[in-house]
């Protein structure tokens with residue numbers, strides 16, 4: 001059981017009466033994470049891997065520890081499989097631009113994807129003539145559930161990469177990534193997972209899933225902005241040419257040649273986001289202390305409550321599957337109201353923050369939901385049943401009084 005009351009003390013914004021239902025976009029950051037970053041600035045503010053003096057040694061040690069914490073969190077074999085990035089987007093771009101492509105290579109992705117796991121593949125199509133095949137959700141499509149059988153039909157020996165979101169940022173749907181990875185590997189294709197919405201909310205085990213690449217953002221899991229991570233399975237590391245090269249990536253340099261470091265260090269060119277990386281390590285500590293199983297359980301109960309209370313309000317249409325099949329996200333529209341107006345009304349009338357718009361998932365919004373935008377409320381472990389109830393009451397008011 002979570003002690004939500006105690007946990008909430010770690011988040012100063014929550015003490016100001018704010019009800020934050022936009023963690024899918026970016027989570028709040030707790031004090032212990034901020035304190036850990038401040039410790040770097042106050043006590044060992046120096047560059048990493050570039051000095052023998054004690055401040056640099058200490059900063060390097062803490063930055064290394066952050067990699068080790070992320071590796072442990074994901075059950076990776078070693079911290080050498082973890083690259084600290086700016087965000088999920090950078091992680092996916094690193095893979096997209098690092099693999100060697102030729103005309104006729106095939107990429108399989110889905111209609112559920114965030115633009116970060118979609119545009120990169122479209123660009124490869126334009127650049128190299130790579131073929132993209134898109135798996136659509138099975139009926140009822142607005143649940144956003146993927147059918148493993150569709151991957152069996154579409155993934156073939158020409159497929160070089162299967163790139164799938166682990167959890168949809170609009171519908172919350174959880175994808176069967178373990179089975180999809182197995183299908184990809186039967187055809188010698190790589191498996192990439194966009195884990196921006198799974199790693200913060202559930203236990204993710206890269207060895208159990210057996211993916212080759214997995215990207216996520218620190219700022220969605222209590223870490224600071226400006227950091228994320230990319231897992232690259234050790235066995236496939238040589239397949240990925242680094243996006244940037246420069247300081248910090250080499251084993252040796254001659255006048256005419258260079259050899260790259262054998263570990264994930266080769267993907268962290270230049271001075272890295274040291275404080276943010278250390279903050280990411282602290283966020284992992286924070287989540288592990290609470291326990292991912294406890295987080296998941298708490299959020300499941302909020303998801304159920306939110307779904308039940310909101311879907312029974314007249315004039316509100318909810319999208320996505322029933323709560324047992326998804327993370328705690330609720331996408332909806334209130335009658336003919338523009339979702340931005342709904343979000344503003346919730347802010348002004350009830351101090352409730354939600355997201356509205358296309359959620360950087362236009363193919364899904366347009367082709368699956370047949371809309372141009374939707375409203376979305378999303379919870380995290382610091383939210384409470386009372387807050388969910390305030391959301392549904394405020395929405396009931398809006399549906400009653402603001403619609404014609």
Ligand SMILES: Cc1ncc(COP(=O)(O)O)c(C=O)c1O
Nearest residue numbers: 087088089114116169194196217
């Ligand atoms: C599923 C999914 N993928 C990728 C991203 C991109 O994350 P970032 O903006 O941190 O790179 C997001 C952000 O909302 C997301 O929800």
